[in-house]
Ligand SMILES: Nc1ncnc2c1ncn2[C@@H]1O[C@H](COP(=O)(O)OP(=O)(O)O)[C@@H](O)[C@H]1O
């Protein structure tokens with residue numbers, strides 16, 4: 001019993017230490033980003049890898065989620081004779097919650113894991129040490145452009161997800177179930193406020209971007225230098241970042257409604 | 259007489275101890291690598307040769323002890339201060355450590371792009387000069403993954419010397435090379451040492467080559483180090499040392515034994 005508690009205590013301490021190291025690492029990324037030169041080429045390449053190559057996935061997922069939302073919410077609303085508010089219901093759930101959260105989770109799986117694996121492989125192959133020996137800071141050269149790219153693309157992808165989701169729900173509600181298109185859009189427009197809903201959406205996707213960028217690069221940078229270590233780090237990125245995003249979503253939602 | 263000045267340690271370790279977990283690698287290690295000389299670090303595998311090179315590069319911090327590179331204490335330096343020191347070092351890693359997403363040309367050009375304002379033409383000229391010095395041509399566009407082990411190592415050596423460092427650390431520069439390329443790299447390192455006064459520290463298992471090119475051999479064993487000129491070690495009274503140098507050591511002694519008189523005062 002005491003032994004169990006002691007172990008639990010030690011494990012908790014280790015987690016807190018790890019968190020401390022990760023936050024210091026984050027500070028080093030921020031400092032690197034503010035130290036010229038900004039590595040535009042590497043940044044654009046990372047935006048391409050993490051962002052552009054995720055567009056198809058985000059579109060497909062956004063559209064599908066839009067279909068499902070359109071169908072589910074219509075079926076619920078119609079029972080109360082409130083199907084005219086389909087636009088409101090779909091718009092608010094996508095903008096406030098589903099857009100940023102699902103985009104965060106999808107980008108974690110697609111791009112976050114790839115970044116961890118890439119940086120982890122570079123560590124394992126001593127490429128990061130190789131850079132150090134050339135007096136090049138690997139955080140500036142390798143980590144910063146990738147972290148900035150995630151941070152930059154997540155809000156954009158989230159907006160794309162929301163747009164496609166609304167479009168999908170429109171297709172279902174208007175084209176399939178025969179709602180009036182004008183009514184759908186009017187109810188959407190009337191309900192969505194910039195400084196509550198859109199801003200909340202943006203803040204969430206920015207926070208998720210920071211979390212994912214930090215977790216994915218840190219896990220790769222600090223992985224055990226062998227292939228099993230890289231694979232563990234990659235899994236850990238997906239798990240940790242997903243939980244972090246869901247937890248942050250709850251906290252932000254709660255804070256917003258104070 | 260001038261022995262001390264000439265042989266002043268460009269790199270010096272004093273009382274260094276290092277353990278990975280419970281596995282002790284060094285205990286009270288003292289060694290020095292003379293300025294402008296070629297030192298060869300030997301020892302069975304797992305004795306810590308690569309680890310010692312990594313410590314000299316500031317990549318591995320000793321648990322206790324002091325490490326001085328070009329007169330500067332390295333233990334306790336911040337990453338930013340280490341960076342300045344590393345500008346004077348070139349390092350060839352055992353596995354090459356080239357960036358695998360960049361072509362060979364871009365890999366060798368990288369330090370020049372980062373630390374100089376040379377024009378594209380000057381960069382190309384320098385990079386091709388270094389690549390041909392290590393016997394590589396027409397491989398500019400290849401990725402490191404498309405090279406053989408020996409080519410990879412030579413490309414990495416080209417990268418390590420492209421900034422004309424003061425101290426060159428080479429981890430196993432000869433392994434995986436065919437005999438003509440062993441001679442080529444030996445000649446290149448000897449040339450850089452003789453003409454540019456480069457301090458060369460290499461680890462190697464190539465006994466004959468090492469004995470031939472080394473001014474000094476440092477043999478890692480028992481978590482410490484024994485050092486001497488090739489002739490001194492080859493004639494050591496310690497049979498374990500003679501055994502380690504093997505047939506090549508005996509042959510070397512037969513040809514160079516006379517150097518022993520005079521060398522030892
Ligand atoms: N990062 C590390 N973590 C744990 N053990 C290590 C690490 N690096 C090296 N070692 C151990 O230290 C010893 C010396 O390694 P190394 O310097 O690579 O030997 P050598 O180059 O002489 O063959 C080996 O036993 C190796 O297992």
Ligand SMILES: [Mg+2]
Pocket residue numbers: 307308309352429
């Ligand atoms: Mg080694």
